Each structure stands twice: as structure tokens, then as C-alpha cells.
Amino acid sequence: MSIPLWQAVLLGVLQGLTEFLPVSSSAHLVLAQRLLPGFSQPGLLFDVMLHLGTLVAVTLFFRERILSYVRDLLGRDPALRRRSARLVIALAAAVAATGAVTVPLRRLALDVEPSLARMGLALVATSLLLLAAQVVGRRRGGAGRSLDEVSLRDAVLVGGCQSLSALFRGLSRSGNTIAVGLFSGLSRQAAAEFSFLLSIPTILAAAVVENLHEYHKTGVLVTSGASLPSYAVGMVTAGVVGYLAVALLLGLVVRNRLWPFVLYCGVLGLALLGAGMR
Numbered sequence: 001m002s003i004p005l006w007q008a009v010l011l012g013v014l015q016g017l018t019e020f021l022p023v024s025s026s027a028h029l030v031l032a033q034r035l036l037p038g039f040s041q042p043g044l045l046f047d048v049m050l051h052l053g054t055l056v057a058v059t060l061f062f063r064e065r066i067l068s069y070v071r072d073l074l075g076r077d078p079a080l081r082r083r084s085a086r087l088v089i090a091l092a093a094a095v096a097a098t099g100a101v102t103v104p105l106r107r108l109a110l111d112v113e114p115s116l117a118r119m120g121l122a123l124v125a126t127s128l129l130l131l132a133a134q135v136v137g138r139r140r141g142g143a144g145r146s147l148d149e150v151s152l153r154d155a156v157l158v159g160g161c162q163s164l165s166a167l168f169r170g171l172s173r174s175g176n177t178i179a180v181g182l183f184s185g186l187s188r189q190a191a192a193e194f195s196f197l198l199s200i201p202t203i204l205a206a207a208v209v210e211n212l213h214e215y216h217k218t219g220v221l222v223t224s225g226a227s228l229p230s231y232a233v234g235m236v237t238a239g240v241v242g243y244l245a246v247a248l249l250l251g252l253v254v255r256n257r258l259w260p261f262v263l264y265c266g267v268l269g270l271a272l273l274g275a276g277m278r
Helices: 005-020 025-035 044-061 063-074 078-111 116-140 152-167 173-183 188-218 225-254 259-276
Strands: none
Touching (some): 005 025, 005 044, 005 173, 005 225, 044 188, 063 078, 063 188, 078 152, 078 188, 116 173, 116 259, 152 173, 152 188, 188 225
16 A cells, blocks of 8 residues: 555654654654554655654754764864764763663563553653753753763763653653753753754664564565655655754754743643543
8 A cells, every 4th residue: 555645745744843853753653643544554664764854854954063073083183083082982872871771671662552641641751851951951041061071971861861762652852862961961052962963873773673673573664666756755854844843943942942842742741641541
């Protein structure tokens, strides 16, 4: 069965928005797929291409920063090499911390059917976490350590807490990592940038792990060659919307304007919690 073009566009928009905005992409995609009339899982390639779209988006957004660190890492200036190496090591430590917590428990998370009540509870937790981040950001103002000053402790804390969003649908990855970065003493700018840079290896790893798991279970990669144009449209839509979402959230975090997400996650979480307990 091929996926209709309008469904591909809708899921691409949802993936692009919710991958980076602190509202939980996993919960929104589960809800959308349950609510879409006649929706049938189009195959793993569609999910892979949605992830690829958001991966390209965040890489393009930070392309100058990434290229700068690569040039410094390969350059002759010892101070610049140390600066770049410090960030690379921090990102690697964060990914390792995420894997150390996620891998032993990942099969349980993948095999448990997501319920409205569990997703609602996780969204309420996201709302409270963002509220705490809003308060901390307001008290501190723009103060805090820069991206170049991210320590191994910061990275391990962010990476370890990031794993929770992989285990519980409804916990926002971006909200989780930005909040923990703020709590550990990073500036609002640094917390947001580290979260976005960390999303590059995280999205890639998540796409590989989740889709290999599903392929092992179903043996289906793509249901129909007729779906491929819709897959491409979904990927491009996710990429364009994701790029805009990164710019939006970065600006809101720097200006300490997380209130819309606090309210949204809280209201949606309570609604799902109520619906799931009926």
C-alpha cells in the first residue's frame, strides 16, 4: 500500500517540528498515525527518510560552526586544536552516556505498546522540566559557561538524561538536554547549541537502532515502489520544517521564552492522561 502524498507531507511537518521543538516527536508521530484515517505503516524506509531530512536540516543549520571546528581540529594552532578536541570529546562522551543507559533497556521500550496515559504522564513531566529551565534561565540571565567550556561532567549528565527520552515516549529529547545543560551551568546559548549538535549523532543512531529492530521484527523495508515519491516528499518536508524549527527554538531559548512549550506540553499531557484513564 502506498502512502498518500498528503500524509507524507503531514508526517514530514510533524517530524521536522517535533524533532527539535521540546514537545516530543515520538508522542506526536504515534498520535498522528493513530488519528490519520486509513493509515498503514508505509515501511521502514519512510521513517529512515524522515530522520534523514531532520539530520540534514540541523547539519546545514550549524554547517559553519561544524566546519570551523573541523578546520581548527586539523589546523596548526594548538589552542584551537584543544578547543575543538574538547567539544568532540564532550559530544562523544554524551553519546556514550546515552548508549550506556539506553542499550540495556531499549528492547523493553521498543516492545511496550505506547499508551495514551504513559505518553500523557511523560508530556506533563516535560512541561515541568521546561518550567524549571525557564525559571533557572530567568534567574541566571545570559550568564553561564560557553560551548567551548562544556566539560565531561556536563556531557555525561546531558547524555545520560537524553536516554530517558529514548525510553519514554512523551519526554522531549531537545527539552530534556537543553534543561539539563542549563542546570549544569551552561549559558542558554551553549545549552541549546550543545543539544542541537548532539542531535546529529543521536538522530543517526536512533534511526539505525529503531529501524533495524523493526526490520528484524517485520522483514519489511518498503511496502511499494509507488510510495517512493511520497517518501522523498516527506524527507524534504521534514528537512525544511526542521531547519526552521531549529532557528525558532534557538532564538526562544536564548531569549528565555519557553512558556509556550510549558503550556502546550502540560495541556496535551493532561488531556492524554485523562483520555488514557477512561
